[in-house]
Amino acid sequence: MATQPTDEVLLDIHRRMVRIRTFEDEAGRMAENGFIPGALHLYVGEEAVAVGVMAHLTDEDQITSTHRGHGHLIAKGGEFDRMFAELFGRVDGYCKGKGGSMHVSNLEIGMLGANGIVGGGPPIAMGAGFANKYKKNGNVAVTFFGDGASNEGAFHEAANMAALYKLPVLFVCENNGFGEYTPQRDHQAITDVADRAPGYGMPGVIVDGMDVMAVYEAAGAAVERARQGDGPTLLECKTYRFYDHVGRRGMGRTYRTDEELAEWMKRDPIEMFEARLAEQGVLSADAAKEVHEEIARDVEAAVEFAKASPMPDPDALLDDVYA
């Protein structure tokens, strides 16, 4: 897997990261403007993790996501218009307005849902991995979860079973240093969640989660290992949440210092990657700017689509409780 990614792959990775960032910033604004009911957990700062992993997956590979799930869906191929419509609670949303931000999903591209329950995803990904092995289809199931979720029993049961059955599963810990508002040092006695991997009989790998190529390389090896039938890997990506647990803002909070946030923002995953692409002559600063502008126009159009989409009819309330 050490093969050098083509320029096409690099540009695709860049585009996916910018798509997440642009979508999330607009979602934050839309929430502040009253268009998005409920809780909104933004992925800004962590884009390199979703994209570095998802660059190796097909629509047939499955993922489970978290309450902070928009980035995973976008990286997996989710469409802006259906996503904004869902966040707005509209009938054209991916879940017909029944799920919202915390349950946005698209099973057609293997995205088995954002999940409002911290730690809810790993057992489901383990089950999807079981199905892949049962069907011998070569697909991989990836579960994204945070440092906070790594303290949930569900994570431990899923990790043990995935390793026991040698399932094609990848456990991606997005260690952003906080379980909601509680810093990692106050919620677990370890610094590296990957230290837990040997306890389940699987390799644990730590990467810089702000460096998309580091994530890409490590995830590539782990996905390949899973596809070959060699079982799961725990990939810990050290990352940081630029905004708050809910909504935007970020600065001026008591649970973390502005200095700490500023230090991490100096290592913005998109800026770092753009600098590298410019240096390699793959994407000039001007060309990068064009990508941002084009995606901003896509976001604008998607917001208009969502605004025009009707609210669900009250008669739809009881639809789809049962098949």
Next chain:
Amino acid sequence: MAETENGKRELSYVLAVKEAVETILNEEPDAFVAGEDVAGAGSVFGIYRGLLDEFGPDRIVNTPISEEGIIGLGVGAAAAGLRPIVDIMFMDFLGECMDEVTNQMAKMRYMFGGRATLPITITTMCGARNSMAAQHSQCLESWICHIPGLKVVMPSTPHDAKGLLIAASRDDNPVFVVMNKASLALTGEVPEEAYTLPIGEANIVRPGTDFTIISYSRMVHESISAAETLAEQGVDTEVIDLRSLQPLDTDTLVASVEKTHNAMVVHEAVRFGGMGGEIAAQVQELAFDYLDAPVGRVGAPFSPVPFSPSLEQSFVPNADKIVASATELLGL
């Protein structure tokens, strides 16, 4: 297995369940069984005994003692296209997996706007029997009946166990098949061919004109016994086996009450907050004008299940208690 005089085949409850699972696995390549000790031991209750040899370890999958993982395995595998049968050894262990049951399995279809289909069958055992005490004896069906998205059946006989289990596996929703440990040794007529019983339809097991007993699972048998005693006292008692608690067949209940004008719900679960309250309320809402008295309820007292045999016996409702409650309700 035995032949009765008229040539019909009798089977134990345990073997009826096993035969149902055999049928399911033979007709549906995407079906498999996963749970604690289901492979080598065939489950501690023997319902899967012998299936490992027949279907192999890929389809009869032993799991660690990890109930949340077991339900998660079912949810993820179903979301990825399989039709899992997952076993939670004792219903009391639902506490270990209620997030995956309540927040994931039950809601995924609705939350995703109908774009997920989760055909999962969950087998589990309830009931106070053989002094298994407070953590291995409970009837917790009201927990799962309260959650939209789940179906719940509680077969009382070998015949119903086979028919409802096959129906559960063919249903595209998560269906709990809750069996009572005290019913496992029952024998009864079980046709050899594959058959299903409709989920959501009650069964009138003893027709009557004067009084309706609404029951399910193990308590159906105690209710029938109580009905015989009541008949001797001149009360022609109808006994309805609900078979399915979610969905609930209120039509059959209302039709019965229109005829008998008196009804009582009987279950083994603790009476307070039990299904009896919901069923009584619905019957009263739908058939108030036909009722001569409030719908009665018989259930276990508000206590954990005790260990000592004498205490366990006094905890579980029985025919005598049902007769006593009915006599009081009917003013005999």
